[in-house]
Amino acid sequence: MDFRSVYFYVYIALLLLCSLFAALGVFVLRGGRLMKALSAVLHIPMLVMLFLAGGELEWVLLSLLFVGFCYTLAAYIFSRRAGT
Amino acid sequence: MTFNSFEFLIFYPVVALLYYILPRASKWVMLLIASYFFYMYTQPELVLLIFGTTLVSWLSAGVIERSRRPAVRKLFLALTLTVSLGVLFFYKYFDFLSESVFAALGLFGVSADPVSLNLILPVGISFYTFQTLSYVIDVYRGKVVCEKNFFFYALFVSFFPQLVAGPIERPGNLIPQLREAHRPTRENFIRGGEIMLLGFFKKICVADILSIYVTAVYSSPEGATGPMVVLATALFAVQIYCDFSGYTDIATGAARIMGIRLMKNFNHPYLATTVKEFWSRWHISLSTWFRDYLYIPLGGNRVSKPRYAFNIMVVFLVSGLWHGAAWTFVVWGALHGVYQVLGTLTLPARNRLVERLGKSPTAPAVTAVRRTLTFILVCIAWVFFRAGSLSDATTLLSRLFVGWGAIGAALSEMGLDPVGIASLALTLAILFMLDRMLPASDGAESSPLRHGVFVNYIWVVIAAWALLLSRGMESAFIYFRF
Numbered sequence: 001m002d003f004r005s006v007y008f009y010v011y012i013a014l015l016l017l018c019s020l021f022a023a024l025g026v027f028v029l030r031g032g033r034l035m036k037a038l039s040a041v042l043h044i045p046m047l048v049m050l051f052l053a054g055g056e057l058e059w060v061l062l063s064l065l066f067v068g069f070c071y072t073l074a075a076y077i078f079s080r081r082a083g084t
Numbered sequence: 085m086t087f088n089s090f091e092f093l094i095f096y097p098v099v100a101l102l103y104y105i106l107p108r109a110s111k112w113v114m115l116l117i118a119s120y121f122f123y124m125y126t127q128p129e130l131v132l133l134i135f136g137t138t139l140v141s142w143l144s145a146g147v148i149e150r151s152r153r154p155a156v157r158k159l160f161l162a163l164t165l166t167v168s169l170g171v172l173f174f175y176k177y178f179d180f181l182s183e184s185v186f187a188a189l190g191l192f193g194v195s196a197d198p199v200s201l202n203l204i205l206p207v208g209i210s211f212y213t214f215q216t217l218s219y220v221i222d223v224y225r226g227k228v229v230c231e232k233n234f235f236f237y238a239l240f241v242s243f244f245p246q247l248v249a250g251p252i253e254r255p256g257n258l259i260p261q262l263r264e265a266h267r268p269t270r271e272n273f274i275r276g277g278e279i280m281l282l283g284f285f286k287k288i289c290v291a292d293i294l295s296i297y298v299t300a301v302y303s304s305p306e307g308a309t310g311p312m313v314v315l316a317t318a319l320f321a322v323q324i325y326c327d328f329s330g331y332t333d334i335a336t337g338a339a340r341i342m343g344i345r346l347m348k349n350f351n352h353p354y355l356a357t358t359v360k361e362f363w364s365r366w367h368i369s370l371s372t373w374f375r376d377y378l379y380i381p382l383g384g385n386r387v388s389k390p391r392y393a394f395n396i397m398v399v400f401l402v403s404g405l406w407h408g409a410a411w412t413f414v415v416w417g418a419l420h421g422v423y424q425v426l427g428t429l430t431l432p433a434r435n436r437l438v439e440r441l442g443k444s445p446t447a448p449a450v451t452a453v454r455r456t457l458t459f460i461l462v463c464i465a466w467v468f469f470r471a472g473s474l475s476d477a478t479t480l481l482s483r484l485f486v487g488w489g490a491i492g493a494a495l496s497e498m499g500l501d502p503v504g505i506a507s508l509a510l511t512l513a514i515l516f517m518l519d520r521m522l523p524a525s526d527g528a529e530s531s532p533l534r535h536g537v538f539v540n541y542i543w544v545v546i547a548a549w550a551l552l553l554s555r556g557m558e559s560a561f562i563y564f565r566f
Contacts, residue, residue, distance in 0.1 A: 057547065058503045058504070058507070059503065060547050061289075061507055061544070061547045061548055062503055062506055062507045062510070064544045064547050065289075065507055065510040065511060065514065065544060066510060068510075068514055068544050069510045069513055069514050072514050072517045072518060072521075073513075073517065075517075075521065076517040076520070076521055079521055
């Protein structure tokens with residue numbers, strides 16, 4: 001993994017966007033589905049950037065887990081608030 | 085065939101589809117054929133064994149129900165117990181007993197080579213044997229009516245989602261459900277799919293990944309340090325939970341999609357505040373089996389204290405042996421027996437101590453301490469469960485107080501690099517939240533995961549699977565060995 005390449009920084013930016021949209025998609029009533037769909041679509045350029053930066057399978061898993069964590073955390077907070 | 089194989093990814097959708105499109109009368113026939121195919125895919129030559137066990141138990145149950153003479157009923161019950169447990173003993177315990185007897189004789193100066201059969205252990209033999217026994221005993225007790233159709237009973241024994249690693253179903257729960265002609269519903273499909281995906285996540289993303297770090301320590305106990313033993317054992321506690329409850333989730337989800345609800349097998353076991361409670365939350369179908377068919381017939385807890393201790397020890401020693409034919413499992417079972425006896429006998433004194441400290445026994449701080457202590461006790465027992473031999477287990481325990489000055493070196497020796505540690509931390513956090521959100525009970529009608537979170541996990545599971553395959557790792561479910 002080349003941490004100094006431009007691809008790496010773009011990858012980080014896309015990763016954060018993916019996570020943000022996924023998490024916001026849980027809370028936002030209007031446009032929530034759109035945000036989640038956007039998060040799903042952004043996975044593709046994110047993974048492309050990761051591969052271009054020299055990321056291996058471990059990094060793919062870590063990235064997906066990070067998005068999953070943000071997504072699940074949002075759902076967890078939402079469900080605790082809703083009392084389910 | 086295992087759940088985490090490509091074959092199952094083809095097999096299951098075909099079976100589920102056929103189940104819904106076939107006419108009512110032929111649904112169960114298709115399930116029976118599919119279940120035997122599922123079993124034969126791995127061990128075709130041993131299909132006669134499961135068929136024979138099924139036939140003997142069905143015939144005996146029929147005679148037991150029809151006969152009015154107590155002696156005949158008892159004779160056929162004894163016959164079933166002898167045949168079923170005899171087959172189990174022959175395949176699973178013969179070599180172990182032979183080696184143990186000859187080792188004991190060696191202590192008295194008698195030296196001879198033990199007789200070893202080296203038989204292949206039939207997959208799921210402990211599970212389906214116990215399931216057939218519960219049927220015959222329940223018929224004997226008059227709790228269930230004998231199933232008239234042999235092939236329908238064969239489906240109860242061999243129903244593929246729970247055939248090789250449980251849950252050990254009771255006839256009263258499963259047989260009526262197999263009789264029903266379930267229609268496809270959105271609720272069953274979504275709930276079943278969620279539970280299956282959670283199972284795959286637990287197995288592939290957690291258990292299989294953790295096994296890399298656990299094996300690094302347990303395969304060479306001599307080189308282990310204290311931090312390595314503690315971390316590897318704690319990770320093994322999570323690994324075995326995710327491995328086994330992951331299997332159960334896949335089984336439960338697969339059955340649920342077809343409209344069949346299997347019994348609950350796990351209920352957040354590591355949240356238990358006592359070892360006794362742990363056993364009411366861990367492998368519930370086996371714990372309740374032992375309670376109903378061994379512990380209560382022995383007298384349960386309505387006996388003197390020494391007799392109660394004896395009953396508990398018998399149950400846990402048998403439970404240890406059920407898990408595997410090795411002394412490590414016997415010690416594991418014995419440890420749990422001792423924990424439970426001492427825990428029950430000292431509970432009033434411990435509660436008094438807590439009250440003297442000015443706390444309520446149910447206060448959050450007390451509960452947290454009790455949960456931690458219970459987890460530590462369970463982990464000490466897991467050392468014996470996971471270790472290759474008793475000497476390995478004692479070596480690992482003796483290394484507990486060594487090398488606490490080099491925790492960083494211990495982590496890197498286990499193969500935990502920063503990416504691995506970050507993935508592990510995220511995985512465990514996700515697991516904690518999913519386990520809390522997706523109710524352990526399969527009966528909940530609404531899921532808090534309606535946000536589509538699980539779609540993301542399809543990709544996570546695929547990525548973890550690819551990672552494991554790229555490392556050439558093949559994994560079987562731990563409980564398949566039992």
